[in-house]
Amino acid sequence: MSKAEEQPVPAGIDIEPVTAWLANAVSAAGGSVAPPLHFDQIAGGRSNLTFQVTDVAGTSWALRRPPTGNVLASAHDMGREHRVMSALAPTLVPVPTMVGLCDDESVTGAPFYVMDWVEGTVVRNRRVAATFDEATIKAMCRSVVETMAKIHQVDIDEVGLGDFAKREGYVARQLKRWKGQVDATSMPTVPAIERAFDELSASIPDQGVARLVHGDYRLDNTIVGADGAVLAVLDWELTTLGDPLADLGAMLTYWSRPGDSYVALTDPPTLADGFIERDEVVSIYEDAIGRSVGNVGYYHAFATWRLACILDGVVDRYRAGAMGKDDDFDADGWASQVTTLAESALESLHAS
Template structure:
């Protein structure tokens, strides 16, 4: 009998699919939702022998165009498998309607620590937090070293100017997801559009690189897997660094960030993260404030998209945060972005 409590997958049909893949999986399989559910939905799969795998699928409910493309994420992860970028191994993909109502990807299970709750970060020593932050910056450098032609990822996205493309895209996302009028969002977009820096190189861009999207060792000195590649594209590498800073709140910031853990003692400052990345890559990061402000603006819009899905589908659907509608981070993120832009003279 299909489990009525398992949102997003038909466990009976998916079990049948996995057992036929030749992975030596032993029935019965147990499925468990993991993660915070604000991106593609993730499930831990465990067989009767205790072997584990991970499943991914898009969120339940209406989606914005181009968002949560699991088939594309499958392509990216498969291409990255032989590179120096740590990723989970891809085992299978299906969009067979007899198995699933949305694309499904099965991956290897990577053991380690995911800092997706403040309590996880609190359990680390200040020294481990410091190592973890700097390892995060060094691993980002590996992402930007990927040879696009060798991996076949040179056709992943447009080679045109990335910043302008991002502003256009996220303006459309804002129009498609807004739940109220916030003139400051459009005003900041105009300001960013007028301050676009010259693009000097084209690299792989993760598109959502931050502390919650990696699996790390508990010592903080190793990133074992970079996760959530659904927003990956081609563009300016500083976009990823700016996004990392946008997800890295510090004491004194205006409003609350989406994840407060980096405020804890020991985590590097944003300047230390940027300095570590610059030393690792040799890149000129003088345009970083633009990308930091753009990152904050994008996070605010992403949050509005999650809010829109919660309003459209209602609470209790299994993919939204029960407290989401009472927790509005958008005004604080936009104020912080304005401050970053002010200090940089944008």
């Protein structure tokens, strides 16, 4: 019996068709695949499913596909992720090299794409962060912020992304989108989400020049090297065109610090020794783009509210069995966090 036959069949992967597709895609680029392939679902993702795919020669790739089962429309568009990273390949933004996109759902039940595996570290929690010394963590902080600035400095027309999305009305579009996603789930209504939606909608700042917006930019959506430098930016599923300060607001939401009333992640790495404060994050970003960003409080509130909406959908999909096996995911605990986040968004908005 082959190794491919011996391994448990991972949810969302039809091994033989995927093997054939990958062999053809890699061969077209001048490489080769040595079957059988082994598929390991990567822990940590709460939306699309990511697998490390390894052949018997030890070569690895990363495969991304939507969750299994029924999923919300537009939330898991593999073609968008693939297009963005392909377009960014010649820029200063570090992204993995794309192998190919498969939009033939007969292969494994949904579209998927494959990219080269990037060796490095995803700093998901304090335990991982503690493997770096404080000097390296300082360098990591600077690199992750400066890399975000590089995303926002991309010439979207030059790289072929000028028609990727509407350029105007970004925040209004996002408010409408995420409120719609919440309304489409089977989760109970969260009053704080409703109130924050109304208040955010009534006070949208004027948008400047449209830029590429990652949509979920944070430390654990990057791969860093031993020196702390960002080697690759991952998880482009929420990317669009719009107001880059939304990314800065999201980073501030995820950049948990001691004394915060909430944590946006299970064990935020930024609570480890050596990480800088939020105002230093803003300062590094301003230096990188060459201008002041003014009051980012609205964007911090907006990002926190949006995270509540995203988490609401993740909990809904997990309870419906669409996220694969993840014994570490505390659905009830995260459901309570939805309310906490929405209330924190209101607090941030009132303080801005």
